[in-house]
Amino acid sequence: MAAPKTLIAPSILAADFARLGEEVRAIEAAGADWVHVDVMDGHFVPNITIGPDVVKALRPHAKIPFDVHLMISPADPYLEAFRAAGADYISVHPEAGPHLNRTLKRIRELGAKAGVVFNPSTDPAVIQWMMDEVDLILVMSINPGFGGQTFMHSQLAKITALRAMIDATGRDIPLEVDGGVTPDTARLCVAAGATALVAGTAVFRGGAANYAANIAALRG
16 A cells, blocks of 8 residues: 655745735645644744734635644634634644643634644653644754754654654544755655655745645655
8 A cells, every 4th residue: 555645734934925825826736735834923932923814814825724833822812813714723832831731622622623843852741641632743843933944853753752652542643844844854754754744945945836846856
């Protein structure tokens, strides 16, 4: 049996912000599986990006799922707004609030898929006793906050550990990697157990005419 297709979630952080609607349409047409939206608050991470209104404005431009990564603290007050704006997946960091389990339950109550994001120093054990509440796991292979950073090979062992935790549940939980993903590092991530890849520069490099080829190169 052929291995399942690796999901590609282009990060619009690397897109042309003056043409975001066109960019979202272009990546869908090029074969992207999800639209990855990096939300940063200048507090939890040292950068400020976009909020729910931008997600709402972009939602009509694509039919594929919106994968919204909240790099904000606290995250709980904004869950409803991002779900109402059209987020299909909402992922939070364990460090962004005092009660991760409650946050994940709330995301699911809102009708979205609940994700947990691991910073490079975050231990996978944080979700050991609540895997039933997790619908997506995202491993940061850079320190979150800015695009264009170099892939941290130390995170490959974490991907492998989380793969084992997912397999033990018997559930189909996407294991996503974000940060420094290129065709070369993509292969390492998939070999370690990743099933979804976030890529910004590696997808948007060269303009819309190259998006399909860029996405195909990441799938290997």
